[in-house]
Amino acid sequence: MGGKVTCTLGEVKNRADFIVYWGGNPAECHPRHFTKYTIMQKSRFLPRGRKDRTMVLVDIRETKSVKAADIFLQVRPGKDFELITVLRAMIKDQPVDDSAIAEIGLQRSDLEDLVARMKRAKFGVMFFGMGLSMTRGKHMNSAALLTLAAEMNAFTKFVAMPMRGHGNVTGADVVMRWQTGYPFGVSYHRGYPRYNPGEFSTVDVLVRGDTDCVFVLGADPGATMPQPAIEHLKRVPTIVLDPHVTHTSRLANVHITTAPAGIAAAGTAYRMDEIALPLRPAIDSPYPSDFEVVRRIHEAIRQKPDWRVRSPWIERQLDAAH
Amino acid sequence: MLRIKGGRIYDPERNINGQVEDICIQDGKIVASVDEDAPTLDATGLIVFPGGVDVHTHVAGGAINFARAMSPEDHRRAQAFIRTQTTRGGIGGYAPTTFATGYLYAGMGWTTVNEAAVPVLSARHTHEELHDIPVLDKSLLVLMANNEILLDLLDTGEHERAKDVVAWYLWAAKAYGVKAVNPGGVAAWKWGHDAKQLSTPIDGYQRVTPGDIITHLARIVDELHLPHPMHLHCNNLGAPGNVATTLETMERLEGHRAHLAHLQYHAYGGDDWDSMRSAAAQVAEYFNASPHLTTDAGVVLFGDTVTITADGPWQHLLYKLTGRKWGNLDVENETGCGIVPYTYKRTNLVNAVQWAVGLELLLLIDDPWRVFLTTDHPNGACFWRYPEILHLLMCRDFRRECWNTFPDRIKQRIVLPELDREYTLLEIATIISAGPAKALGLNTKGGLAPGKDADLVLYSPNQDVAQMFSHPRYVIKAGQIVVEEGEIRSTPAGREIIFQPGFSPDVESYLRERFEDCYTMSFENYPVEMERVENPLIQSADPSGQS
Numbered sequence: 104m105g106g107k108v109t110c111t112l113g114e115v116k117n118r119a120d121f122i123v124y125w126g127g128n129p130a131e132c133h134p135r136h137f138t139k140y141t142i143m144q145k146s147r148f149l150p151r152g153r154k155d156r157t158m159v160l161v162d163i164r165e166t167k168s169v170k171a172a173d174i175f176l177q178v179r180p181g182k183d184f185e186l187i188t189v190l191r192a193m194i195k196d197q198p199v200d201d202s203a204i205a206e207i208g209l210q211r212s213d214l215e216d217l218v219a220r221m222k223r224a225k226f227g228v229m230f231f232g233m234g235l236s237m238t239r240g241k242h243m244n245s246a247a248l249l250t251l252a253a254e255m256n257a258f259t260k261f262v263a264m265p266m267r268g269h270g271n272v273t274g275a276d277v278v279m280r281w282q283t284g285y286p287f288g289v290s291y292h293r294g295y296p297r298y299n300p301g302e303f304s305t306v307d308v309l310v311r312g313d314t315d316c317v318f319v320l321g322a323d324p325g326a327t328m329p330q331p332a333i334e335h336l337k338r339v340p341t342i343v344l345d346p347h348v349t350h351t352s353r354l355a356n357v358h359i360t361t362a363p364a365g366i367a368a369a370g371t372a373y374r375m376d377e378i379a380l381p382l383r384p385a386i387d388s389p390y391p392s393d394f395e396v397v398r399r400i401h402e403a404i405r406q407k408p409d410w411r412v413r414s415p416w417i418e419r420q421l422d423a424a425h
Numbered sequence: 426m427l428r429i430k431g432g433r434i435y436d437p438e439r440n441i442n443g444q445v446e447d448i449c450i451q452d453g454k455i456v457a458s459v460d461e462d463a464p465t466l467d468a469t470g471l472i473v474f475p476g477g478v479d480v481h482t483h484v485a486g487g488a489i490n491f492a493r494a495m496s497p498e499d500h501r502r503a504q505a506f507i508r509t510q511t512t513r514g515g516i517g518g519y520a521p522t523t524f525a526t527g528y529l530y531a532g533m534g535w536t537t538v539n540e541a542a543v544p545v546l547s548a549r550h551t552h553e554e555l556h557d558i559p560v561l562d563k564s565l566l567v568l569m570a571n572n573e574i575l576l577d578l579l580d581t582g583e584h585e586r587a588k589d590v591v592a593w594y595l596w597a598a599k600a601y602g603v604k605a606v607n608p609g610g611v612a613a614w615k616w617g618h619d620a621k622q623l624s625t626p627i628d629g630y631q632r633v634t635p636g637d638i639i640t641h642l643a644r645i646v647d648e649l650h651l652p653h654p655m656h657l658h659c660n661n662l663g664a665p666g667n668v669a670t671t672l673e674t675m676e677r678l679e680g681h682r683a684h685l686a687h688l689q690y691h692a693y694g695g696d697d698w699d700s701m702r703s704a705a706a707q708v709a710e711y712f713n714a715s716p717h718l719t720t721d722a723g724v725v726l727f728g729d730t731v732t733i734t735a736d737g738p739w740q741h742l743l744y745k746l747t748g749r750k751w752g753n754l755d756v757e758n759e760t761g762c763g764i765v766p767y768t769y770k771r772t773n774l775v776n777a778v779q780w781a782v783g784l785e786l787l788l789l790i791d792d793p794w795r796v797f798l799t800t801d802h803p804n805g806a807c808f809w810r811y812p813e814i815l816h817l818l819m820c821r822d823f824r825r826e827c828w829n830t831f832p833d834r835i836k837q838r839i840v841l842p843e844l845d846r847e848y849t850l851l852e853i854a855t856i857i858s859a860g861p862a863k864a865l866g867l868n869t870k871g872g873l874a875p876g877k878d879a880d881l882v883l884y885s886p887n888q889d890v891a892q893m894f895s896h897p898r899y900v901i902k903a904g905q906i907v908v909e910e911g912e913i914r915s916t917p918a919g920r921e922i923i924f925q926p927g928f929s930p931d932v933e934s935y936l937r938e939r940f941e942d943c944y945t946m947s948f949e950n951y952p953v954e955m956e957r958v959e960n961p962l963i964q965s966a967d968p969s970g971q972s
Contacts, residue, residue, distance in 0.1 A: 105750035106495055113757025113945040253751050256741060260617040280493045281523045281554045284500040284516040294507035295514040298497055377487060379549040381950055414509040416912045
């Protein structure tokens, strides 16, 4: 188990005749997803657009996205992993107990129908949101769904993609990976990147009170993190860069207003499928860009004596000079 | 300014084979002489090579970055690069981080690399990563053989327009050359299929076959006067018996230049996994008689690595064979990409044959100017294991030690035990530097004559060949000493080498019309802005023809 079988959004637009949204509410959270990339688009291979596509929504409650779906499967809260596991068994024609299905809160006939449709599809895609990845089971739920998508390729073309959000979170993830090998939760304390979600992720570092300074860029932990983390933000020097005054700005020592990227500042954003898009400013701003502020802070820090490890070569040069 | 004094020079281009000569450097170039009082580097007794050139590697972009995400377990055990005043932190291993990639290549004496597989759609991302690979000069090849706009044009026989489309894509990506991966097969993979026969039309097309794509694209590349020929990953990679496809591909390339990538993966006989055997002799025989072709070996070494390729259907098969992690990334209109971690084992019949085939090709192809050292990093092994391969090439006894450990049933399937050839130092300098530089059309690389870029490497002679090549005494990049006795001394930024062929201006309106149907990005946002490329070194065939 592991990996990810995925594609860029244009593949979904051009080919996907079977689309599942799982644990997400795109109608409200990604309002242009339907029209730009998934169910509403016509293409060379799906000339009738919506009519050529089937959309399934899996969620624990009825959301505004239900109206857009052909099929809505209401899973019992916390039973997503069980449902995925049952589907993984059913696609391979393995026997599944009635009790296992009852536990999920669905009918066997619903699941049989779903499996038949998945196998009939020419190109299936599963988008999954935080309703799957941030509820009971967390990353194990995501891994199970990704595995289901991979295994479906024994029958037909199938892919899966997380519904990323929160501004340019995908961009941060991509850059961290090429510079450190890891997407997030990285510690540089030993001078090289180490990765341990649960230990080095921001929330854990704050809750433990391990930092003596916090620099917040493109995030609002003061609005989303648990109280002990927020208490620590108040205790230590906290610096916020943001176009708006955020909850975090209110508990920070320093707030620097920056020009919003893509509106008043240039830059790059990575789409949820990791395609880099150029951002061009439409208007001028009196405020500097995030990049400019970080550059100037970095410049100022460089004036301080360098405390980093010296390479043995430099040590020798210094010895020779003395 | 620098004078390198008293070194034993190996410069294949001028056929200088270990003669003692001084090398003078000024403003990043090798020159005929420098002032008497120029600083001197005493190279007495040292071996001087032109800096290594990697003709085929995967070091930046969506695919390797996907592999990094899939390999935390390898990062944890891999070499850690601790930040110092000269270097940034990073991780080595089989999918090294960008900074570490620069340090590892430079640390071994390689100064130029060619990233061999980039979808145009992710070229912007790839340039950002290349920017973060220090020291090295870099170029990139864009994937064209499964581009649906291009396939439509080939299907209807519109050769001239297809040529303009290719030139426009090269301009848009800020690329150097054209790569073809499993022509037609990756397009078919978009529906879960593949293309195994060169003369059968591709799924979803009326006429165009993989064979047509191969010849047309090779012709387009020739007509656009690209410095590097079409860089081809043949159909049927990795499959037993694929020698037939490879020979047929070479036949179809008659009359065109082409570079066949990682030939090791395309030189197998037998009918299935149980009967798989080396067909290196057959492939090498045909290749030796085809002077318009170049190739790189794609050597396999035993151990853990991760396989990454645009060949999506092959990776699905590898996932089914191994049951390991599988990453797949299909790119709209253009290509696919698959990632599967893999362990080559000497006890595995297939892996042992692969190991032998890579070396056999290097030993059976007579002309070192046409076969180059690669491992198709990270597919066959990581690039930082190149010195192990040089040891195998230079030392027949060491090879024997290795294949002697194989079970007898494997020894009957390979020809390696019969090969006595041992590479000389001059031949090594050819396959790691002069040859690949020439094949890439990088005229200022791969040599030590005045006028060349001052990229060179100095080794202390050592009986232990692998030791000698993995720990150069000095590495000099653009005239600056970057490595001294295995330590990174400075990390100057490298350059990006770009080739821009001209194209007819109407191609823009043609593409603009089709764009919205094929892509999800606006036409204006698609081309990479030249400002995003660090230190571009732009070449063009016809400076006036640029639109």
